[in-house]
Amino acid sequence: MSTISATPTTESGIVIRRPLRVLAWLSFLAEVIIIGTGGAVRLTGSGLGCSEWPLCTPESLVPLPEQGIHGIIEFGNRTMTGVVGLLALAVLLLTLAAIGGAALTLRAVWFAVGGIAAAVLAYAVTAPFGLPAFGFFSGALLLAVLVAMVDSLRRAPRRRDLAALAWVVLAGVMAQAVVGGLAVISDLNAFIVGFHYVSSLLLVCVTAAYLVRMHAVAGPRERAVPRWFAVLTHLTGLALAATILFGVLTTGSGPHSGDQNIIRTGFDATVLAHVHSWPGYILGVLVLVLTVSAWVGKLPVRVWLLVLTAAIVVQIAVGVWQAREGLPEVLVGIHMVLASLSAAAYTVVTMGLRQPVAADRDAHTRNA
Numbered sequence: 001m002s003t004i005s006a007t008p009t010t011e012s013g014i015v016i017r018r019p020l021r022v023l024a025w026l027s028f029l030a031e032v033i034i035i036g037t038g039g040a041v042r043l044t045g046s047g048l049g050c051s052e053w054p055l056c057t058p059e060s061l062v063p064l065p066e067q068g069i070h071g072i073i074e075f076g077n078r079t080m081t082g083v084v085g086l087l088a089l090a091v092l093l094l095t096l097a098a099i100g101g102a103a104l105t106l107r108a109v110w111f112a113v114g115g116i117a118a119a120v121l122a123y124a125v126t127a128p129f130g131l132p133a134f135g136f137f138s139g140a141l142l143l144a145v146l147v148a149m150v151d152s153l154r155r156a157p158r159r160r161d162l163a164a165l166a167w168v169v170l171a172g173v174m175a176q177a178v179v180g181g182l183a184v185i186s187d188l189n190a191f192i193v194g195f196h197y198v199s200s201l202l203l204v205c206v207t208a209a210y211l212v213r214m215h216a217v218a219g220p221r222e223r224a225v226p227r228w229f230a231v232l233t234h235l236t237g238l239a240l241a242a243t244i245l246f247g248v249l250t251t252g253s254g255p256h257s258g259d260q261n262i263i264r265t266g267f268d269a270t271v272l273a274h275v276h277s278w279p280g281y282i283l284g285v286l287v288l289v290l291t292v293s294a295w296v297g298k299l300p301v302r303v304w305l306l307v308l309t310a311a312i313v314v315q316i317a318v319g320v321w322q323a324r325e326g327l328p329e330v331l332v333g334i335h336m337v338l339a340s341l342s343a344a345a346y347t348v349v350t351m352g353l354r355q356p357v358a359a360d361r362d363a364h365t366r367n368a
Contacts, residue, residue: 014159016214020094024214027087027169028207032340034084035200037077039336043329047188049074053181054134081180085173091210092166096152099159107155108148115144138178145171159218165210172203190252197248201340208344209351217356224355225299233290233353239283240346244339246276251332273323280316287312301352308345315342 049070063071
């Protein structure tokens with residue numbers, strides 16, 4: 001029986017060393033944690049604890065004593081964004097080093113230097129005219145990252161899948177910071193706040209996908225499950241997406257607006273709560289059918305489907321509990337985090353629907 005080495009090597013010759021594996025897991029955990037801290041901002045009414053962006057107040061980067069606990073909570077979430085960004089950057093650089101060595105890594109660093117210079121120039125040009133200078137700064141920096149991503153993927157000699165996932169996380173974190181700023185500037189517009197949450201959830205899924213592909217065999221892949229099972233799995237994904245979407249709309253119309261002076265109007269939260277539950281129950285049934293079928297058929301995704309089933313069951317229980325208790329803040333926050341973990345587990349399941357072709361899989365087993 002083969003064993004997995006401490007520094008696993010994919011079939012394409014990429015060595016995944018311990019620092020990259022540790023940082024990739026930390027990046028995933030940080031993306032989950034920031035959903036929790038973002039939820040804390042909203043559920044404690046601290047959404048405008050820092051009234052400005054990117055500064056906390058017009059005079060200070062950090063909260064002043066008069067901001068109180070709300071300023072600390074909001075600034076804490078902003079600080080967590082920095083941690084998430086640094087982890088994403090570290091994972092990207094180590095990934096590029098593993099794929100293309102120093103040449104590919106240094107090229108990305110030079111793009112970063114050029115992007116910072118362009119961002120500073122954009123700030124200097126727009127600030128004197130009273131324009132949103134930091135918005136131009138962020139936009140120039142994000143554009144540089146996107147250009148660097150395209151260049152990097154074109155030059156990567158192998159494992160472009162890992163490079164693409166790492167770049168998407170970094171670009172996504174930077175875009176998320178801008179969206180967070182727009183949420184503050186718009187006085188916590190419900191749709192912007194909802195988009196902010198969904199984007200964070202998608203980044204959790206991307207970091208989960210990276211963890212899966214980090215140990216995967218490169219090369220062509222083939223379906224590892226029956227066609228009907230794959231189709232049903234994707235339909236389950238639609239049910240999951242609908243559940244999350246209506247959950248976001250429900251929360252955006254409920255009592256937790258993010259600030260005591262912000263009153264949500266538009267949708268009826270009571271009606272949306274019922275609508276949100278319908279795809280949720282459908283999702284639970286579909287996941288149960290998939291799990292039973294996978295274990296009966298001994299399909300390779302059966303273990304992760306069991307994890308997904310557990311997450312969905314707990315999620316439904318928490319949802320029912322919070323509805324009956326009048327939406328207490330703690331339960332709503334748990335519900336938000338569980339949604340991201342459910343989406344991550346579903347991502348892992350879908351990535352297991354296909355596996356390397358038999359020849360590549362056997363070669364990888366012999367080399368393990």
